[in-house]
Amino acid sequence: VNRLWSHGVSAFDVDGDSLAFELIPCTGGNGQVVPGYVFPDDFLDGGPNGEITFDQEFGIVTWDSPMTAGLYNIAIRISEYRFGFIVGSVVRDMQIFIDNCPNQPPINDELPDVCVIANEDLVVQYTAEDPDGDPLELFMEGEPLELGAAFTQLSVNPASASLQWTPSCQEVRTNPYLVYLRAEDNSESPALSDNDGFTITVIGPPVENLTSSLEPGGTILLEWDDYVCSDEASGFKIYRRIGTNPFEPGECETGLDESEGYTLIGTEESGNTTSFLDMTVPFGNEVCYRVVACYPDGAESIVSAEVCDTIALVIPVLTNVSVGETDLATGIDTVRWFPPLELDTTFFSGPYSYKIYRAEGLNGQFEEIFQTPNSSFLDIGMLEYIDAGLNTQDIQYRYQIDLLDNGDEIASSNSASSILLSVTPSDEEVTLTWNEVVPWVNTLYEVYRFDNDVNDFVIIGNTEESVFIVDSLENNVEECFLIKSLGGYSNPDYAGPFENWSQEECSTPFDNQAPCPPELFVEGECEDDSYTIFWSLLDDKCSSDVAGFNVYYSPNTFDSLQLIQTIDQVSDTVLEFNDGDLYGCFAVSAFDSLSTRPDGSLGNNESELSNIICIESCPEYELPNVFSPNGDGLNDSFMPFPYTYVDSVDLKIFNRWGNLIFETFDPDINWKGENKDTGSNVSDGVYYYTITIFENTLLGMNPRKEAGYIHIFDNRSVPSEE
Structure with missing residues (x-):
């Protein structure tokens, strides 16, 4: 009585599935909750009887200072989850005998969660102390003890012990291992204990000695040592970024977070793989790689060290895919590129020519559209091709340039697309978004708007992102825009800036923004047969054009609300009911005035519903005798x-x-x-x-x-x- 008591279930799953623990009411033989059951800390006629807390991660129940001696019952449900789905559960019932005794429970020193790399040694020190000076016996339980971990007690008060474990590659998994701690005193009165827990995460070692080498055709070959957990790993993920990021992963950090700027470019489906050929290397930039090992349950290793490389100028270098004319049928794209100046002209002696390939969209198939005349010289400066008769208004085109030596295709450029601009209208504003896939890096975008006064496009702003909002516009007046990108390669010989234009895109802003929902209130009492329901608009900015309100009602809490009244006066925000028998649920929405849509029709916008207020009935029915x-x-x-x-x-x-x-x-x-x-x-x-x-x-x-x-x-x- 009036002492801290705790108990841990010490459960683990041999398959490595996740466990969830839950304190539940006790049930009888029929599976139904025992009539009148309450949790032990609510036993005293609904009053306090200490406080029970439950650690759902470790299944440790703690009862802080029970006030009344007696026999109490609790139940703990342990549920097993695999890939987020429950696959089974078991319930553990137990009785707790609370009695008066002078003994005080021991106190564990807190242990943090830890991680260990497979095949490396882990040593964890565990200490506890007894306020009464009683000798303590320390216990440690959990799956690591079943897998070869050794636990040794070193002293009794203060008590200390150590856990030593060298997990193998087979122990690498996503879910951590649960370890349960218990310090139990050797008092003459009933022994008391303190229960705690911590987790051990076993993580895969990093891929070692990642190297890169340049291969023919502008490709890069990545190679690494035999992976130490090759039999357990299911494969590898290969990441690439433009430019270096020599970060060091944090302790216990696995995988590669997208915030580091790397893009997943490929996978290998075997743990025995030791190489990867990157066939889509963006020319002209320093490209850097990292590799992560993967495991069957989704676990990932520590990321490898970074390796960087730059391919020689042995492929054509695209610099421009720019829309020169926007039209459904007579649109024009301008394509420019440099020849591969570091090509071995002794071996590839010419004559030289180029094939231009075009594809519709970012995933379309390339088709040859033009071949240049032969030239005896390779270094003839920037080359240009004007591609006409296109639907540049609706279609984003992508291009690739192939170099031919004496009629044989020997090198292909990286592909590059035009900029595709989209304009989304809204109330007195438009949102511009655009995309492109290019081998160079665009560092700035300039936004242009058509100015009727000068009859041309003028710059109105710039951004480093692919989105731009233009506000303070007039509704129902068409606006047209262009985007110009500026970018280049990290190679100083091709640093640019290269300028590329999007197609012209027009849209008409219109009022499609609903007002803010009102806030609903009620005054009155059921017994008085009188209610007043009223509402207010909380945000003047998004409620400035409110023209009226819709009132919705349902007689109960389970039917959907139905429109019962439309109020066309913005000043009318009160409903009064004085005839009794008012009950049910109410909500109000606001709507704005009619305005013209882009298709010429008239329409308005209705807000979301207000908060819902439900009024309960107070039935009265009495008969004379x-x-x-x-x-x-x-x-x-x-x-x-x-x-x-x-x-x-x-x-x-x-x-x-x-x-x-x-x-x-x-x-x-x-x-x-x-x-x-x-x-x-x-x-x-x-x-x-x-x-x-x-x-x-x-x-x-x-x-x-x-x-x-x-x-x-x-x-x-x-x-x-x-």
């Missing part, structure tokens, strides 16, 4: 007192022999004391009734059952046996 159907105009009918929120009733009235003499579904009842079968007045006396009252509530129709007696007196009919 006496009435006198004597025709004097006073109390002549059996009917309820004024009622609210009642849809219908199922009323049955019986005489003293149990015969049904009246029934109705009408909540007003209005029974005048007549037998339903004979039509005659029943005699004075006491009659029994049952009634089911169907009440309107947020959760739907609620049937409420009642029964009672009615006393009829002063009846003008002759007494009968009814």
Whole structure:
């Protein structure tokens, strides 16, 4: 009592699947929760009985200072997950006996999570101390102990122990290994313990001695040593970037984060592979590589060291794919390139010519479109080809240049595309986005807008990104734009800047921005039969053009909201209800004024719904216990007192022999004391009734059952046996 208590389940999965731990209510033999069960810390009539916390990573339950001695029960569900899907679970039940004792539990020193590279030694020091000075016995459990890790206790108080483990390549996996710690005292009173846990992640070693070498045709061959975990690895990922990034991976860091600027360019599907040929090397730039080993469960190794290289100028060097004319049928692209000046002209002696290939889109197939005349000279400066008769308005074209020596194709350039510009209209603004795939690096983009005053495009800004927003425009007025890129290669002989233009692209801004949703409020009480629902607009900027509101309603919480009212006055933000029986859920949206769309039609924009406010009913339905159907105009009918929120009733009235003499579904009842079968007045006396009252509530129709007696007196009919 009034001591810290903890317990760990020490579970692990032999398949390496992820485990999730959950503290759940205790269930009986039928699998249902035991009636009246509460967690032990809520045992004292709903009041506090210490505080139970649960570590879902390690399955450690801790009860901080239980206040009442007794026997308590808890249950822990352990679920097994594989690739994010649950594959099984088991429930562990346990009893906890809380008693008064002077003993204090030991205290573990915290251990951080650690990682270890396969085939390297890991040593973890574990220490604990007992406040009462009792000697401690230390325990360590978990899968590493089943896989050969050695645990040795060195002292008893302060207690210390060490874990030594050299995991093999077979232990590399994505999920960490759970290790459970327990320090238990040797007190004469009941022994107490402290439970903790930490994880060990076994990671794959890096690929070693990555090298690069230049190969014929402008390719680069990467090679590395036999991987030490080749039998366990499933393959390799090869990454490339333009320019070096000599970062060192952090401790326990595996894989290669995209923020480092590398692009995945290829994979090898065997752990025994020791090379990769890059056949798409971008010429003119320093290209750098790293390699990551992969494992069957998705684990990745530490990334390799970086290696960089630059291919010689042995392929044609594309510098320009620029749109010169925008048109659906007569568009023009201008393609420029330099000859491969470092080509061995002793071996390739000419004559020289070039084939130009074109493809539609970034993934289309290349087709030959032109071959230049033969030339005896290779170094003749920049070459140019004007490609006409194109649909440059809608299609992005990609080009490749092949060098021919005496009619034989001997080298191909990297491919390059034009810039494809897209313009997305919005309210008084447009968003420009564009893309291109080129072997050089574009470092700046200039944005041009057509100016009617000068009848030409003028620059309005620049950016290093591939997106630009132009605002403060006039709705329903067409705007046209161009993008010019400036870029070059890292090779100083081809540093540029090379200028390339996109196609012209036009669009018309229009109001397609919905107002901000209102915020909804309610005032009033159900019992007062009066409610006021009102709302306000919170953001003046996005609510400046509000023209009205739509009111939505559902009588319950499970049906969808339906439009019940449209308010065309922006100043009208109040709904009053004074006729009672108001219940259900309400929401409000705002809409703006009608405006012209690009297709000439009129339309407006509706906001998202406001917060939803639900008003619960307060049903009232009460019957009298006496009435006198004597025709004097006073109390002549059996009917309820004024009622609210009642849809219908199922009323049955019986005489003293149990015969049904009246029934109705009408909540007003209005029974005048007549037998339903004979039509005659029943005699004075006491009659029994049952009634089911169907009440309107947020959760739907609620049937409420009642029964009672009615006393009829002063009846003008002759007494009968009814």
